[in-house]
Amino acid sequence: MKKILIDTDVILDFFFDRKPHSDNSTIILNLCERGQLEGFITPVIISNTYYLLRRTAKHEKVIEKIKLLLTITHVLQMDRLVIEKALNSEFKDFEDALQNFAAINYGEIEVIVTRNIKDYKKSEIGVLSPESFVKSLNA
Numbered sequence: 001m002k003k004i005l006i007d008t009d010v011i012l013d014f015f016f017d018r019k020p021h022s023d024n025s026t027i028i029l030n031l032c033e034r035g036q037l038e039g040f041i042t043p044v045i046i047s048n049t050y051y052l053l054r055r056t057a058k059h060e061k062v063i064e065k066i067k068l069l070l071t072i073t074h075v076l077q078m079d080r081l082v083i084e085k086a087l088n089s090e091f092k093d094f095e096d097a098l099q100n101f102a103a104i105n106y107g108e109i110e111v112i113v114t115r116n117i118k119d120y121k122k123s124e125i126g127v128l129s130p131e132s133f134v135k136s137l138n139a
Helices: 008-016 021-033 043-054 059-072 080-087 094-106 130-138
Strands: 003-006 038-041 073-075 111-113 126-128
Touching: 003 021, 003 094, 008 021, 008 043, 021 038, 021 059, 021 130, 043 059, 043 094, 059 073, 080 094, 094 111, 111 130, 126 130
Parallel strands: 003 038, 003 111, 038 073, 111 126
Antiparallel strands: none
């Protein structure tokens, strides 16, 4: 089964129903829910998602949504090694570096799915937009 890291923007596209991006985000998360895809997120993604959802909804509602997300995804670990690799990397965006090295550290992530492809150009892992990823599944 394909294992992917789902970046924050993809999760937010789904929760905020940001058209047209939410269509592919919904497909990806539905595949995770059905067990046809293993989706991974990081503690940073959870924190960012909480923070941004909290701007528009009450704490209880946001917690409910995050708990739902956790039923269909796995959470990658972030430890000192991941942080040090991110700090010493050539990534321009520290947050993306953390995500990238958490995925590398896990060792089984096949692709990072994000709309911010340019931020991951230094990644050793393949990077696809949600649209490209969904198309690759149908190929």
